[in-house]
Amino acid sequence: MTTESNTAPVSNFLRTIIDQDLKAQRHATKRWAGKPGPAAVQKTGSIDTASIRTRFPPEPNGYLHIGHAKSICLNFGLARDYNGACHLRFDDTNPEKEEQEYVDAIIDMVHWLGFDWKYQEEDNLYFASDYFAFMYEFAEALISADLAYVDEQTAEQMRENRGSLTSPGTDSPWRDRPAAESLRLLGEMRDGAHPDGSMALRAKIDMASPNINMRDPVMYRIRHATHHRTGDAWCIYPMYSWAHPVEDALEGITHSICTLEFEDQRPYYNWILEHLRDLGFFSDPLPQQYEFARLYLSYVVTSKRKLRQLVLENHVHGWDDPRLPTLAGLRRRGYTAESIRLFCERIGVSKADSRIDYSILEQALRDDLDPKAARSVAVLDPIKLIITNYPEGQSETCSAPINPHDPDAGRREFPFSRELWIERDDFRETPVKRYFRLFPDNLVRLKYGYVVKCTGFVKDSDGNVVEVHAEYLPDTKSGTPGADSVKVKGNITWISAQHAVAAEIRLYDRLFTDAHPDVGDKDFLTLINPNSLSVVQGWVEPGLVAEAGAHWQFERLGYFVADRIESTPEKPVLNRSTTLRDTWV
Known part of the structure; x- marks a missing residue:
């Protein structure tokens, strides 16, 4: 199902957890019907032959970046190493920001990295939007069990009544409305009878909880927006914190691996699954969420909002600009899938956030290309x-x-x-x-x-x-x-x-002059390196065939690649991937 690993797996806390689960046979009785579904569907299936099930669940609202590569390599790599399955699931619950373009780009990048989502005869490509009917049914059941209610407070009122880290929240005046009334209103919300922001469905948990995420979190909000897959069939869309555990359970995920910012959400994740299990929708063993440190790479920004700003305001030339940390940009710059996987192996997996210097990524590329890149002169x-x-x-x-x-x-x-x-x-x-x-x-x-x-x-x-x-x-x-x-x-x-053959040669450097352009209150746009791209007209050795994606080491100069979009054998356009050694000062 995935590319072979070139190195022996390095132990980490996630592998220790999986080893312990397998030894205890925690998932030995879990059934899988060959498709997502609640307990009634899964009990018709056989014992799951996949020892574990992981998932990579991107939201299709932008292009994948180097941080996503770490999650891809981790989730697909664990499934490969443990003879399990890894699902590619698009978490498309926010119709205003999601597009088919991003779905296609994400699929392309996962394949480029050498992974796929097939397991035996299964094609485990899924969309959260496929589960909207299930989520709605589960929400109605929670309302009927007095575990959810429709709130008519404004978003500002909810924020005010939520409390703070040192003070409890205040109950909504709608918290105790009858279940029948909440069910009616939820149906009206679904059918488009109420405007955006006028109502929301909230879980009924504890407004005095020390964990703010447990203070009656919103499950559904009204959005009169056209979805890229479901069109106008829905006027309400689930919040990620509600959809995420439901999606995992429907897909039979065993180890739901998230980054550390979701650690505080884990009690809510468990609350949802445990109550839905008690209501008969899911069976034990339930998915378990585990968190690892996300990738913070120096000299880049990985916020989708900031990346989108760089693209839309023309600070760079599109999502695949070779100066961006997007996987499309890195590929166009000349990074190989092997070098990205090598980089992810080297930085490892931990629960402690740390900054990784960009030079480690560059060295992974050198180490990959040095034994195989053709030499030439420019x-x-x-x-x-x-x-x-x-x-x-x-x-x-x-x-x-x-x-x-x-x-x-x-x-x-x-x-x-x-x-x-x-x-x-x-x-x-x-x-x-x-x-x-x-x-x-x-x-x-x-x-x-x-x-x-x-x-x-x-x-x-x-x-x-x-x-x-x-x-x-x-x-x-x-x-x-x-x-x-x-x-x-x-x-x-x-x-x-x-x-000699004339060539346009693009010399790329780091996009920012500051190692941490997105830390604190810095204006990252003022930190853009004015010398991040220099274009020269040079000469290359005759016989060099500049087919798109071809790599060379130009002696004394560094590693270069024929631009995958613009280069032709007749008019070579070459991108510098990295220098022969780290020259950044």
Whole structure:
């Protein structure tokens, strides 16, 4: 059902819980009818062959980001490692913010990461909206059991009467209304007879509870909004805290794994399931909620609201802008699914929040690409080098390993000629101390080619060097017996000017200058790095086929990828994924 793990599972508190549950056979009698449903449906099924059931439940109101990747790898990875099932469930209970575009994008990203939601013959792709009828039935049962009521207070009045961390709440004047009246009003709410905000269904728990989440939380609110799947069939929509446990129970989830912000909601989660069990809708064992620390990555924002603002206000170029921490953006930048999974394995799972430095993500990409990315050469800031003693119109073939870590990958070939492109930084009219590249009268090796001696240079009318001259030593070609006859301290990369391929090269850096742009009362928009994107017109080695998604390590420069949207073999557009080492200061 999922990609194979390349490493042995690392123990964590969630694995310990699962191990204990399996040893105690906590779920050994749980039945599964092959589809979601209450106890009456599940009792018709056989004993569930999935040892555990987890779920990844995104809301389709935006694109997934790197924080979601941690949850995806955790939930799908646990199911894989324990021969269980992981469901992909869209928590589409907020019609005003959800769109089919986001559903499609989420499915694409989960697949890209190497996971799917199939288990044996099951296709466990679900939507919360499929359960609206069940939720409504359960709500009516809770009203009839005097465990819920329709409240006519305004949202502001509810907030005022909720109390504080140090003072209890105040009962709603509608709290003791007869069940029959609440049932009638709930039906009218469902049928669209009342305006938005005029009524809400609340659980009847304890307005004096020390846990504010237990002070009669709202279960349904009125929303006259068209749903992307159910259209206008409903005028009331369930709150997440009400829908979440119901969805888990309907799907037979054993381990409901959430981030730490839901820890205070766990008593309400249990309250709902226990009462619905007592009313005959669910059976033991009930799902159990567990919480882990969410991912906080430096130099990014992962708030969907802030990401949406960056996109809609054109601070970036869409949800897949390579500077964003969205999975679509990371993929376009050149991050591989393997590197994302490796990153998630390295940061581990705990119950303590911590900030992860962006450099750890970058290093995961380097470690993934280094043994498999083809090597090539690019020149980003070109200046022409003329080999004055090399015959005009002549060229010859040089070669280099495609990947030095993989001899079976073979060698690549490229031409050497009289006129070459080199990096401007590889020449100095007046060298600084310990500068070993080109300067007058100095010898350097053109990597994979000849040793050359700088004999001069040409300046334009503004005093800028526009051309460097050198002579080559004919018996010093790399791979020949004379290659080591002349010792040099410097090597530089080069491309034959006659054969070079022009390319647009986009140099991406971190989007924010502040390591924690979303902490405190900072205005994150003022912290955008003005140099997060530089576009240069450079040259790449001939023979490089810039098919969308192809990766290279450009020697001395870093890892690059052909842009998956705009690059073509005829007009390469290349994105820098990361440098060869962490250069952020």
